[in-house]
Amino acid sequence: MSRLVVVSNRLADPRKTASGGLAVALGQALQASGGLWFGWSGKVVEDGTPGEGDVHLQTAGPVQLATVDLSREDHDSYYLGYSNGVLWPVFHYRLDLADFDAGFIGGYRRVNQMFAHKLAALLRPDDVIWVHDYHLIPLAAELRNMGCQQRMGFFLHIPLPPPLILAAVPEHEWLMRSLFAYDLVGFQSEADVAHFSRYVGTETSADILGEHEFRAFGKTLQVQAFPIGIDVDEFTALGRGQEAIDMYEQMRDEYSRRRLLLGVERMDYSKGLPQRIKAFRQLLQNYPENLGSATLIQIAAPSRESVDAYAALRQELESLCGSVNGDFGELDWMPVRYIHRSVARKRLPGLYRAASVALVTPLRDGMNLVAKEFIAAQDPEDPGVLVLSRFAGAAEQMRDALLVNPYDTTRTAETMQRALQMPLEERQRRHRALLQQIREQDVHWWRQRFLNALNAV
Incomplete structure (x- = not known):
């Protein structure tokens, strides 16, 4: 051999x-x-x-x-x-x-x-x-x-x-x-x-x-x-670990009155982070029923911070998040929770499971495995919805996600609203199809x- x-x-x-x-x-x-x-x-x-x-x-x-x-x-x-x-x-x-x-x-x-x-x-x-x-x-x-x-x-x-x-x-x-x-x-x-x-x-x-x-x-x-x-079984096993369970229960209790939208990636100009925050702003503007209830948790792990383009991106992202919070926030509700650090891999399944919607909206990506990890972490009885950029390689396989053009912030906001309002039966159907796909092509x-x-x- x-x-x-x-x-x-x-x-x-x-x-x-x-x-x-x-x-x-x-x-x-x-x-x-x-x-x-x-x-x-x-x-x-x-x-x-x-x-x-x-x-x-x-x-x-x-x-x-x-x-x-x-x-x-x-x-x-x-x-x-x-x-x-x-x-x-x-x-x-x-x-x-x-x-x-x-x-x-x-x-x-x-x-x-x-x-x-x-x-x-x-x-x-x-x-x-x-x-x-x-x-x-x-x-x-x-x-x-x-x-x-x-x-x-x-x-x-x-x-x-x-x-x-x-x-x-x-x-x-x-x-x-x-x-x-x-x-x-x-x-x-x-x-x-x-x-x-x-x-x-x-x-x-x-x-x-x-x-x-x-x-x-x-x-x-x-x-x-x-x-x-991804290794679906390995990631599912992580989700049964105590750190993932603790994360899920913490998020569930802290945001019991909120609907969570989640983004997890490196701080990189290919990930479409400013466009995502702008689309979330439009969601709050165009669909006021989300005021006080929809919260975006955006995790952007540090990456190549000595490079000027990345430093400029961080500055822009922090400005956009601050603007949304300043314009829409209340004493008891902050629309965007922006975190500029990594989350331990063992805790990620619990974070994914707590989210109603995952926003995976890169401007260009070879594949993007966060989309697949999110699907693997969901509760099949009450799964979250994946909003996925058509410019991610994963979009060729994951056709049952809600596909968006991240440059079109208005349509992306509409798709976020659709994801938040999606009936349980449709969420279950889409999740079953996506989970089968990522299992077959792991x-x-x-x-x-x-x-x-x-x-x-």
């Missing part, structure tokens, strides 16, 4: 289930074959530090974890500069926030070359290599240049933009050509696959051999959509489907 080698920017200990469904799914696959997980340690060291560039090995059961540190220069150019300053905003359609400093790409290439060099020394001839996300797009090309012939797959966790947006990336041709070093490339949605097909057809003159097969640069590449899921289905496709190439 071939050994699975997972490569990602950051690692998670597969023995710690609380770290999330992705770590659980990959950990199970790695343990089945005695696999290797390789990536950045998360540590930044000053140039010239003794041991800089060494591979740190540790074991987690039958899984070997291999990590390398990054120098300050490499971290700033590869991680902050090119990955999160160029690729992240462009892939989320925000050209206005991208920093097209040509100097960043050198660090991005250098770190991918370093990763390839360190990883190649640990590989076996029959390994199957699975590379994850935008930080490591050219990794397979670097490994091929070193003579590695192993089967290699790549999965992009964030969206792929249309060709004209992608073409704004400096040296986009080199970046996308690098994907042809893989045997299989997976995207979150069929829309992403369509964008890739259009890009290679117009920018590279690739031969389209079939619905999922392309040939260019003397290489043939398989491309498919593999929508990622994170284990995603993992096995990708690996089966990679082994079949």
